[in-house]
Amino acid sequence: MKIESIKDLEAISQEFKKKLYYPEAIKVNIGMASCGIAAGAQASFEKAIKEFPGDNGIKIHQSGCIGFCEAEPLVEILGTGKPRVLYKNITEDKILDAIEDYIEGNFKKKWILGQMRDPRSLLEDDIQNPVADIAPLEKIPFLEDIPFYHKQVKIALRNCGYIDPDSIEEYISKKGYFAFIKALNDIEPKEIIRMVKESGLRGRGGGGFSAGKKWETCARNEGDKYIICNADEGDPGAYMDRSILEGDPHTVLEGMLIAALAIGSSQGFIYVRNEYPLAVKRLVTAIKAAEKYGLVGDNIAGSGFSFNIKISTGAGAFVCGESTALMASLEGNVGRPRAKYVHTVEKGFRQSPSNLNNVESYANVPVILLKGAKSYTEMGTEHSKGTKVFSLVGKIKNTGLVEVPMGISLRDIVFDIGGGVPRKKKFKAVQTGGPSGGCIPEKYLDLGVDFDELTKVGSMMGSGGMIVMDQDTCMVDVARYFLDFLKEESCGQCNPCREGIKRMLEILTDICEGNGKDGDIELLEELGAMVQKFSLCGLGTSAPNPVLTTILYFRDEYEAHIKDKKCKAGVCKNLFYYEIDEEACNGCTLCAKKCPQDAITGEKKEPHKLDNEKCIKCGICYDVCKFDAILIK
Amino acid sequence: MSEVARVETTQSIEIEIDYMELDNIIEEDFNNDKENLIMIIQAIQRRYNYLPRPALAYLSTKIGVPFSKIYGIATFYSTLSLEPRGRNIISICLGTACHVRGGERVHERLVDSLSIKGGETTEDKRFTLETVRCIGCCSLGPVVKINEDVHGHISSDQVDKILDQYK
Numbered sequence: 001m002k003i004e005s006i007k008d009l010e011a012i013s014q015e016f017k018k019k020l021y022y023p024e025a026i027k028v029n030i031g032m033a034s035c036g037i038a039a040g041a042q043a044s045f046e047k048a049i050k051e052f053p054g055d056n057g058i059k060i061h062q063s064g065c066i067g068f069c070e071a072e073p074l075v076e077i078l079g080t081g082k083p084r085v086l087y088k089n090i091t092e093d094k095i096l097d098a099i100e101d102y103i104e105g106n107f108k109k110k111w112i113l114g115q116m117r118d119p120r121s122l123l124e125d126d127i128q129n130p131v132a133d134i135a136p137l138e139k140i141p142f143l144e145d146i147p148f149y150h151k152q153v154k155i156a157l158r159n160c161g162y163i164d165p166d167s168i169e170e171y172i173s174k175k176g177y178f179a180f181i182k183a184l185n186d187i188e189p190k191e192i193i194r195m196v197k198e199s200g201l202r203g204r205g206g207g208g209f210s211a212g213k214k215w216e217t218c219a220r221n222e223g224d225k226y227i228i229c230n231a232d233e234g235d236p237g238a239y240m241d242r243s244i245l246e247g248d249p250h251t252v253l254e255g256m257l258i259a260a261l262a263i264g265s266s267q268g269f270i271y272v273r274n275e276y277p278l279a280v281k282r283l284v285t286a287i288k289a290a291e292k293y294g295l296v297g298d299n300i301a302g303s304g305f306s307f308n309i310k311i312s313t314g315a316g317a318f319v320c321g322e323s324t325a326l327m328a329s330l331e332g333n334v335g336r337p338r339a340k341y342v343h344t345v346e347k348g349f350r351q352s353p354s355n356l357n358n359v360e361s362y363a364n365v366p367v368i369l370l371k372g373a374k375s376y377t378e379m380g381t382e383h384s385k386g387t388k389v390f391s392l393v394g395k396i397k398n399t400g401l402v403e404v405p406m407g408i409s410l411r412d413i414v415f416d417i418g419g420g421v422p423r424k425k426k427f428k429a430v431q432t433g434g435p436s437g438g439c440i441p442e443k444y445l446d447l448g449v450d451f452d453e454l455t456k457v458g459s460m461m462g463s464g465g466m467i468v469m470d471q472d473t474c475m476v477d478v479a480r481y482f483l484d485f486l487k488e489e490s491c492g493q494c495n496p497c498r499e500g501i502k503r504m505l506e507i508l509t510d511i512c513e514g515n516g517k518d519g520d521i522e523l524l525e526e527l528g529a530m531v532q533k534f535s536l537c538g539l540g541t542s543a544p545n546p547v548l549t550t551i552l553y554f555r556d557e558y559e560a561h562i563k564d565k566k567c568k569a570g571v572c573k574n575l576f577y578y579e580i581d582e583e584a585c586n587g588c589t590l591c592a593k594k595c596p597q598d599a600i601t602g603e604k605k606e607p608h609k610l611d612n613e614k615c616i617k618c619g620i621c622y623d624v625c626k627f628d629a630i631l632i633k
Numbered sequence: 634m635s636e637v638a639r640v641e642t643t644q645s646i647e648i649e650i651d652y653m654e655l656d657n658i659i660e661e662d663f664n665n666d667k668e669n670l671i672m673i674i675q676a677i678q679r680r681y682n683y684l685p686r687p688a689l690a691y692l693s694t695k696i697g698v699p700f701s702k703i704y705g706i707a708t709f710y711s712t713l714s715l716e717p718r719g720r721n722i723i724s725i726c727l728g729t730a731c732h733v734r735g736g737e738r739v740h741e742r743l744v745d746s747l748s749i750k751g752g753e754t755t756e757d758k759r760f761t762l763e764t765v766r767c768i769g770c771c772s773l774g775p776v777v778k779i780n781e782d783v784h785g786h787i788s789s790d791q792v793d794k795i796l797d798q799y800k
Binding site for chain 1: 734
């Protein structure tokens with residue numbers, strides 16, 4: 001069947017909405033994004049499907065990631081007239097018991113993350129909440145009320161975890177492709193651009209450039225035009241694009257289709273990172289399904305508008321996230337950026353006008369078209385509208401993906417949503433913006449997060465990774481870590497980046513190894529300013545940010561490394577040693593058993609001793625001690 | 634100098650290249666299209682587990698791209714390897730989240746246990762150790778991926794036990 005009108009979409013939507021919200025059998029949705037699979041969801045899925053092949057009133061399905069990665073594998077179970085319950089940490093050994101728990105109606109509290117108050121997305125306000133009439137379970141919190149979800153507003157992630165990513169029909173029943181068909185039949189390209197411009201949507205990949213303006217300029221230029229989706233999510237610690245591609249690939253296709261319509265393009269490309277094989281698989285399935293329904297291909301819905309999408313995979317180069325490098329790589333070349341005297345919207349891929357946005361940006365577009373630009377601008381700050389997805393990782397209790405309105409404070413994200421730092425350790429900093437960003441100290445925790453505020457404190461939004469660091473993280477080592485990353489990833493064509501980063505890394509390595517000298521900090525600042533000013537592309541101009549912000553906010557740590565030869569966080573091996581606190585040690589012998597060097601000795605129930613001659617500072621004792629008896633000196 | 638030496642090692646290894654199969658990859662899977670060069674090279678690596686020089690030389694003449702350019706691509710992108718790799722590929726994640734959770738210590742332990750550095754292969758061809766920057770499983774950090782298996786929440790004392798699972 002080919003879809004030609006909203007009516008056709010409505011028909012599919014009606015049929016599948018029933019299956020989605022009022023299934024005949026008990027429906028078990030297992031979260032099967034890469035993060036879930038890594039935590040054991042694949043094994044759970046296989047075990048469940050073997051036990052319930054589908055003919056005994058229980059149906060096993062897959063879904064994407066619902067964001068709370070810490071509690072994965074996550075399994076949602078629902079049935080008509082019954083509550084929708086999200087079970088947590090459902091590994092292979094627990095899956096059958098969880099299903100039984102649901103059928104029996106026991107609802108064991110410690111297995112459950114929460115019950116769902118409303119499974120609809122923000123596009124479905126025209127239908128009744130399918131669980132509205134169901135009596136809530138006692139003593140089980142609503143998912144929407146638990147701190148992790150309470151402040152979230154889901155636009156880009158609206159379907160992730162709620163639908164089967166391999167089912168285009170489920171996407172359609174969540175109002176998918178409605179925006180595109182509406183735009184195709186009823187909205188002039190100029191009007192689409194006006195709406196995106198008015199929504200204030202800024203590029204979610206890090207640059208933060210107005211998407212509407214970009215579309216407008218690209219549309220104005222002559223020639224074959226290309227729509228490119230940047231899915232080369234290279235910032236370590238950021239994985240929202242992967243989650244969207246794996247959990248809701250059609251929203252990206254729909255966003256690209258709308259862009260193609262507005263700009264006047266008939267060919268799209270998705271450049272996906274090599275490390276995301278599952279995302280590629282889901283995208284291929286999605287494109288094939290969309291082609292089957294005539295939503296992608298030639299003469300879509302009989303309108304004369306054609307759009308084809310090709311997937312290209314990267315081969316492991318961080319710099320290919322930069323637009324000109326990405327386009328070079330798409331052409332089959334080495335991914336080296338070029339100077340942008342001429343913008344890619346004028347001359348990009350194949351020397352033609354090319355519009356490049358990232359995954360999350362495209363995922364926002366269908367919502368802007370259906371809900372209107374004005375409703376989108378109601379969220380966020382003056383110059384940063386809508387929501388942003390952050391991946392909250394590192395030393396944080398609730399690791400996961402969160403989508404929050406722009407302007408929310410860092411404190412809300414880290415402490416309310418994220419639950420703060422685990423193991424009673426002290427918060428030290430939050431790193432945003434990946435290797436191009438900076439480390440933000442405690443004193444700025446009340447900062448409202450948006451594009452401009454983060455830039456003001458020396459960091460940047462980037463693609464939305466937030467890495468939380470605690471007292472055990474050495475800030476000098478973090479700066480060294482990022483430069484080591486960037487040295488590897490610098491494409492090497494311009495001197496300031498190639499040589500500057502290398503020299504800065506040498507100085508930082510010296511400092512971390514205990515060979516720091518007076519004047520090193522100043523030299524780093526000077527070199528940093530040079531690299532920032534004179535590098536060719538974004539990789540170089542932002543490379544010194546992690547160094548400069550850590551110097552700005554944690555200069556005392558640098559000085560302790562250089563002058564006192566001390567690393568208080570216990571990371572830089574030459575600059576600390578471990579000692580056992582005889583008062584705190586109760587002689588549980590755990591550290592002695594785990595020590596690979598047999599450097600710890602002592603009698604049971606007596607304070608132990610650590611031989612620093614033998615110790616290789618591997619840190620195992622520090623990690624395993626439950627009584628904080630291993631001290632960093 | 635080391636780059637040149639690498640090619641020579643590659644050259645000295647005898648490997649049978651199935652040129653018919655190579656033709657299929659280049660022509661049928663990728664339309665003989667220069668724009669697909671990187672993906673063709675990836676397909677060759679999937680087939681041989683590394684990039685044999687004769688296969689790249691054949692690709693060069695077949696598709697009409699200078700060998701030097703193919704060599705440039707093969708050395709620029711980090712997932713491409715000109716050297717034969719081991720039966721098991723260990724990818725230790727050194728993304729920021731894994732780094733702050735102690736990934737470096739796990740890395741050190743791997744280097745120690747296998748006596749190879751990142752990018753190298755053990756003499757018995759059992760393991761190749763590669764470093765990756767974030768595979769997006771940050772909640773499980775520190776993470777080690779061996780072939781397709783992701784091992785999460787690894788501490789350095791578990792490394793040897795995990796390696797034992799792979800022959």
